[in-house]
Structure formats: C-alpha cells, structure tokens
Amino acid sequence: MNITSDILAQLALPDIDAVAFYKRDEITTDLICCEVEVAGRVWTFHEEAAGWKDLIAHLAGLPGFRADWYAEVVHPPFAVSKTVAYQRR
Incomplete structure (x- = not known):
C-alpha cells in the first residue's frame, strides 16, 4: 500500500x-x-512502501514520539525487536 x-x-x-x-x-x-x-x-506499513518517509515525518509530530526507534529496531539483525515509539497516556 502506498502511503498517500x-x-x-x-x-x-x-x-x-x-x-x-x-x-x-x-x-x-x-x-x-x-x-x-x-x-x-491497526494500520500496518513497511519501509518499502512509497511515502514511508512522509509517514515517519508525520508520526514524529506526536508528543513524546521516540526519535530513537530506528536504532532500537535494527539491532540485532533478524530478530523481531518490537519497539513502542508512542503510546497515548
């Protein structure tokens, strides 16, 4: 799905x-x-979808959004590494 x-x-x-x-x-x-x-x-997106960068920029506007989510997710390789970047309080 393209992220429009x-x-x-x-x-x-x-x-x-x-x-x-x-x-x-x-x-x-x-x-x-x-x-x-x-x-x-629940909406699910992936990094190969057109508009991924726009989605990330949009979500970064959430209060308290974890800017370090990428570093938390990429290591170690081939492990799920689920990271909650935002949770409404």
Whole structure:
C-alpha cells in the first residue's frame, strides 16, 4: 500500500493511540514495519512502501514520539525487536 496524503489524513495525530515498529525476517534482509493504532484499528506499513518517509515525518509530530526507534529496531539483525515509539497516556 502506498502511503498517500489521504492515508495520512486518516492518521490524525490527536486520534493516534499507539505506534510500534518491528522488523520481519525476509530470509536475506529485514523489513522494517510500523503499526499505527487509531480508534481500535491497526494500520500496518513497511519501509518499502512509497511515502514511508512522509509517514515517519508525520508520526514524529506526536508528543513524546521516540526519535530513537530506528536504532532500537535494527539491532540485532533478524530478530523481531518490537519497539513502542508512542503510546497515548
């Protein structure tokens, strides 16, 4: 799924309950994924989708969003390493 401005509009920052990042083992590489929870619905995206950088820039506007999420997720290689980058309090 491409991450378009229409999709980002459905992920209004005040409505986001949680954001988590993890990676999937794709045999020879890892695929970084993101789950965004809004009103009980979980949206799943991955780093190879068009618009990934726009999604990350959008989510970075959340109060208390963990800017270190990437470093937490990438190591060690081929391990799930799920990291919660934002949780509504």
